[in-house]
Structures are given as C-alpha cells and as structure tokens.
Amino acid sequence: MKVFKNGNLMVVTDDRGIIDCESEKAAGLYLEDTRFISRMILKSSLTLRRLHTDFSWDGIETHYLGRSKPGIPHYDIAVAESLRVEGNTLHAELTVRSYSLEEVRISFEYDINCVFEDIFSVRGENDSYNELESSRILSSSSRSFQYESDLERDTVENSLSARSLEIRPGEGASVSGKLRLGKYVKKDVVFKKMLSERPVKDIVPVKKTSLLDERELGDLKMLMIPTIYGDFPGAGLPWYATVFGRDSLIFGLQTVDLLPEITKNILKVHTYLQSKEEDSQTEGQPGKIVHETRLNELSLAGKLPFERYYGSIDATLLFIMLSHRYYSQTNDWDFIRSIENSIMEAAEWIDTYADLDNDGYIEFAPSGSGLSIQSWKDSADSVSFSDGRLAEPPLAPVEVQGYLYDTFKCLEKLMALFEDGERATLYALKAAALKENFNRDFWLESENYFATALDKNKKPVDSITSNPGHCLMTGIVDEERAGALVNRLFSEELYTGWGIRTLSSKMKRYNPFSYHNGSVWPHDNSLIMLGLIKYGFYEKARQLARDLLKAKDKHHDNRLPELFSGLSVSETSGKLIEYPTSCSPQLWSIGTVLVISKALDA
Numbered sequence: 001m002k003v004f005k006n007g008n009l010m011v012v013t014d015d016r017g018i019i020d021c022e023s024e025k026a027a028g029l030y031l032e033d034t035r036f037i038s039r040m041i042l043k044s045s046l047t048l049r050r051l052h053t054d055f056s057w058d059g060i061e062t063h064y065l066g067r068s069k070p071g072i073p074h075y076d077i078a079v080a081e082s083l084r085v086e087g088n089t090l091h092a093e094l095t096v097r098s099y100s101l102e103e104v105r106i107s108f109e110y111d112i113n114c115v116f117e118d119i120f121s122v123r124g125e126n127d128s129y130n131e132l133e134s135s136r137i138l139s140s141s142s143r144s145f146q147y148e149s150d151l152e153r154d155t156v157e158n159s160l161s162a163r164s165l166e167i168r169p170g171e172g173a174s175v176s177g178k179l180r181l182g183k184y185v186k187k188d189v190v191f192k193k194m195l196s197e198r199p200v201k202d203i204v205p206v207k208k209t210s211l212l213d214e215r216e217l218g219d220l221k222m223l224m225i226p227t228i229y230g231d232f233p234g235a236g237l238p239w240y241a242t243v244f245g246r247d248s249l250i251f252g253l254q255t256v257d258l259l260p261e262i263t264k265n266i267l268k269v270h271t272y273l274q275s276k277e278e279d280s281q282t283e284g285q286p287g288k289i290v291h292e293t294r295l296n297e298l299s300l301a302g303k304l305p306f307e308r309y310y311g312s313i314d315a316t317l318l319f320i321m322l323s324h325r326y327y328s329q330t331n332d333w334d335f336i337r338s339i340e341n342s343i344m345e346a347a348e349w350i351d352t353y354a355d356l357d358n359d360g361y362i363e364f365a366p367s368g369s370g371l372s373i374q375s376w377k378d379s380a381d382s383v384s385f386s387d388g389r390l391a392e393p394p395l396a397p398v399e400v401q402g403y404l405y406d407t408f409k410c411l412e413k414l415m416a417l418f419e420d421g422e423r424a425t426l427y428a429l430k431a432a433a434l435k436e437n438f439n440r441d442f443w444l445e446s447e448n449y450f451a452t453a454l455d456k457n458k459k460p461v462d463s464i465t466s467n468p469g470h471c472l473m474t475g476i477v478d479e480e481r482a483g484a485l486v487n488r489l490f491s492e493e494l495y496t497g498w499g500i501r502t503l504s505s506k507m508k509r510y511n512p513f514s515y516h517n518g519s520v521w522p523h524d525n526s527l528i529m530l531g532l533i534k535y536g537f538y539e540k541a542r543q544l545a546r547d548l549l550k551a552k553d554k555h556h557d558n559r560l561p562e563l564f565s566g567l568s569v570s571e572t573s574g575k576l577i578e579y580p581t582s583c584s585p586q587l588w589s590i591g592t593v594l595v596i597s598k599a600l601d602a
Contacts, residue, residue, distance in 0.1 A: 200459030236583030472531020497569030523588030
C-alpha cells in the first residue's frame with residue numbers, strides 16, 4: 001500500500017501506484033473519513049506497457065510505453081501520467097512523446113468508480129453501516145458524481161473527460177484535468193467548521209537535525225490537516241487521517257523544541273475542540289480534551305460516538321503538560337495567556353471528574369459506547385494480571401499517574417505565571433503527595449518493579465509492561481527505584497534488540513503479534529528514552545536509540561512504523577518481523593526519530 005496527500009484529500013494506491021480496490025482493498029480517493037472513489041484507471045486507445053511509478057509525499061508519476069501500430073518491432077510512444085494532490089483536488093496530467101515516423105492519434109480516458117463509502121466500512125470493522133436509515137441518492141453525469149443522504153452531500157467535480165491527441169513525428173503533447181472532492185454536512189459540526197481546503201504549508205524546524213531529512217518532512221506534510229488554526233498533524237495513514245488528542249499531544253512533547261509552531265497549532269485546535277458539557281454517549285465532560293473527531297457517516301448518524309469523542313483518560317493531562325513545555329521553549333506569553341481559560345478548565349476537569357473515588361489517582365470507567373480501555377494501550381485485553389486475568393475497571397494506569405504528577409508540577413509553574421500563588425502552592429503539595437503515595441502503592445516488592453495499574457479494588461495489576469517506563473519522563477519515580485526499573489526494561493523478557501516490548505515475554509497474555517501485548521511501539525520507546533535522559537541513563541538511551549534506528553533500516557520502506565512484532569533479534573536471525581496493519585507514515589513514529597536524535601546527542 002502507498003499513500004500520498006497534500007491537504008485533506010488522501011489517495012491510497014497499491015504498491016505499484018494503481019488506484020483499484022481489486023488489487024488493494026483500501027485503494028481510493030478519501031476525503032474527511034469517506035472513500036469517494038475506489039477505482040481510477042487510465043485507459044488508452046493504444047495498448048500501454050506500464051514501466052514504473054515514482055512516489056512522492058504529494059503525488060506519483062507513472063511511465064508507460066506503447067506501439068503506434070500493432071506488430072511494429074519497437075515501442076515508439078512514451079507516456080508519463082502525473083497525479084498530484086493539492087487541497088481537496090487531484091490534478092492529473094498526461095504527457096505524450098511520439099517517436100513514430102507517422103502522425104499518431106491517441107485517446108485517453110479514466111475509468112472511475114465512485115462509491116462514497118464510510119471509512120469504517122472500508123476497514124470492515126463495523127457492520128452498523130448496513131443499518132443506516134437514511135434516504136440515499138447517487139447520481140452522475142459526464143462532469144460530476146454526487147451522493148446525498150439525510151446527513152451529507154458528497155460531490156466529485158470531474159474535468160477528466162475523454163481526450164484525443166494528434167501528435168506529429170518526433171513531437172509531444174500534453175493534456176490535463178482534475179477531480180475536486182467536496183463534502184457538505186447537513187448539521188452543525190464543530191470539526192467540519194475548522195477545516196480548510198488549502199494545501200499544507202512548508203515545515204521549517206527551528207534547528208537542523210540529520211535525522212529530520214526530506215523523507216521525514218514529506219511524511220509529516222502528508223499527515224498534516226489544514227485548518228483555520230494552522231496545519232494540524234493527523235495520527236497516521238491511511239486510517240487515522242484526523243484529529244486525535246493523545247497522538248498529537250505526545251507528538252508535541254516529542255518535538256516542541258524543533259517544531260514549536262506545530263505545537264502551537266496543536267494547542268489551538270484542542271482549545272477549540274475542548275468539551276463544554278457532559279455527554280455520556282461521547283464521554284464529554286467540561287474541560288476535557290478530545291480523543292478523536294470524525295466526519296464519517298456512521299459517526300454523523302450517531303451509530304458510532306466518534307464525531308467528537310472524549311474517551312481518553314490522559315489527553316487532558318497531556319494538554320496541560322504540552323502547554324507548559326511550549327511556554328518553556330518559546331517564552332510565548334501572549335499565546336499562553338490566550339489559552340489560560342482552557343488550561344484552567346482542563347485543571348478543573350482533573351479536580352471534578354478525573355479521580356472517581358477521591359483516592360488521589362486518576363481512573364477511568366467507560367460510560368459510553370466507545371473504548372473500554374482509555375489509556376494509550378486501548379485494546380480491550382491490554383490490562384491484565386500476570387496470569388492472564390483481565391483487570392476490571394475503574395482502572396488507574398501507572399503511566400497516567402506519572403502524567404498527573406507532571407501535570408501538577410506544570411500547573412504549579414503556570415499558576416505562578418498567572419499570578420495565583422495560592423493555587424501554585426496547592427499544586428506543589430498535590431504533586432509531592434502523589435509522588436509519595438505512587439511509589440508506595442504501585443511498587444511490586446516481589447518484582448522490584450511497578451504495577452501496570454490498580455484495578456477496581458485497588459489491587460496492583462502485576463503484569464510486567466513497558467508502561468512504567470513513561471513515568472521516568474515525568475519525574476514521579478523515586479531515584480532509588482529508577483535503576484531497578486531501567487534494568488527490567490532492558491532485561492531479556494522486555495528488550496528485543498530492536499526496542500522494548502509492550503508486555504513481558506513471561507506474561508500469560510504475551511503475544512509478539514498482538515497490538516499491545518508483546519509488540520514494540522517506537523513512540524512508547526521514545527517516551528522511555530526521554531525518561532532515561534532525565535534520570536541520567538544516557539548510555540541506555542543511546543542503546544535504545546541505535547537499536548530503533550536498526551529497526552527503521554530493516555523496515556521495508558525504511559520508515560519507523562506504528563509498531564512491529566515483539567520477536568527478538570535472536571529469534572528472527574536479525575530480521576524485523578512487521579505488524580501487518582501498522583500505519584506508515586505514523587505521527588508518533590516520526591516524533592520518535594526526533595527523540596532518537598536527542599538521545600544520540602545526550
């Protein structure tokens with residue numbers, strides 16, 4: 001699968017650059033969580049032999065050869081097909097060069113199949129699509145295609161009509177056209193209002209790093225979503241080309257020193273999407289930061305809760321953490337002052353909603369129809385005891401308590417900036433109490449390691465996972481326990497030689513091909529790297545950085561993917577075993593490359 005994108009229109013092809021769902025299930029042209037077109041194949045009056053396709057972040061160029069007459073000994077017609085995305089428009093240009101001894105007439109047209117499918121239906125993950133009760137009208141003409149329901153009107157303006165060229169010997173000619181996609185939503189949707197049809201802007205880091213090359217910058221530009229608040233990084237292609245709270249905020253933590261303007265855009269968008277009311281279906285609560293936004297038909301119809309969904313226990317904490325880090329990096333007081341109300345509302349959410357039983361820890365207990373696990377490992381089976389039993393909610397994940405500690409420390413400093421000394425002192429006291437209690441309640445004496453969570457009975461969930469490694473980044477781990485934590489992270493049961501597994505190989509639910517129970521996630525490792533640097537484990541940070549770079553070199557497209565198998569280097573004789581549906585490019589993994597650069601320089 002290949003993807004190119006420059007704006008909100010995304011094109012998915014097979015590995016040869018062909019847009020046809022018969023050869024690649026996901027192939028097509030997508031806009032705002034809808035696949036508008038599932039096939040777009042160039043047809044010609046001459047038989048053309050496809051040579052190769054050159055891929056870039058915003059388009060492809062495919063080369064063909066043909067014979068002007070059947071039976072002649074040599075190819076004498078060269079065709080180059082260029083497809084480029086700009087905003088919501090796909091531009092197509094055909095350039096033909098004739099080496100025939102006679103004038104040649106050649107005609108072209110595109111075989112286009114419009115489907116207007118919900119992206120969740122394309123993925124095959126939900127059969128609710130078949131239950132939508134709405135009137136449907138699908139119409140077409142030579143110049144346009146249109147789909148209309150009770151919820152939306154989707155259009156394709158088509159200027160790629162059939163064309164003929166007459167080319168003299170030794171000369172060339174070209175023809176061009178475009179497809180412009182549009183989605184009109186028939187109800188008031190906050191997310192839709194902030195989108196822009198323009199292409200993305202250039203990305204200019206404030207300082208150079210050798211690992212942020214043209215390839216990485218191109219991948220990052222592909223992920224960008226143009227909005228009225230600036231370009232916002234989507235989570236991953238092709239399935240997560242939308243706003244995700246946790247993903248974007250962690251990317252900000254990874255890159256704020258190099259890409260502060262993107263961090264600023266992230267904070268602006270989350271301020272705009274911040275919840276203002278309680279809603280059990282979407283799990284919204286005043287002050288809470290959004291988890292995910294969608295414009296697919298299932299979500300617009302309420303069959304799925306993702307139009308604006310808030311089922312994340314950590315995004316609000318990460319928002320406060322990133323706000324303070326942005327200020328520390330830029331001294332942009334005017335901007336921080338402009339989002340002061342949002343920061344205060346996020347802090348109020350912590351005090352009012354986040355601690356379900358007033359024990360000082362943040363827990364989640366899902367109330368809607370969305371995610372059952374609302375921390376970063378959001379698979380339903382990702383929080384289990386060492387014997388394989390699933391932990392029952394409310395759950396207090398270990399890394400989230402670390403984020404909470406970091407948030408309290410950030411709020412202490414932010415309140416001082418806002419000239420609220422009383423609250424600054426309050427958050428300093430909260431941070432100190434949390435650190436003391438955390439190192440007592442989450443520590444497993446028998447394992448010399450931290451529990452991955454507390455369950456509904458406040459029992460430590462004793463599986464050995466990568467999650468406690470995040471706590472190093474936040475500073476909540478007592479100095480005398482940091483060494484034991486690091487040693488376990490780099491032990492054979494967790495360390496593969498490519499990186500740190502999500503779950504120890506000694507645990508009952510360990511599976512190196514699972515999503516969260518034994519795989520390796522580069523971003524997970526990057527947050528651990530930041531913690532290793534914070535606590536002075538510089539050589540361990542460099543070791544992890546070097547091994548992740550080896551994994552990047554071994555990956556089939558020389559990218560760090562979303563995740564890969566947890567099989568060790570020794571188990572695979574040095575081969576990296578991929579995870580079959582991993583997103584690539586993926587936002588966190590691009591951020592990981594920049595953290596690797598920091599670790600190598602530490």
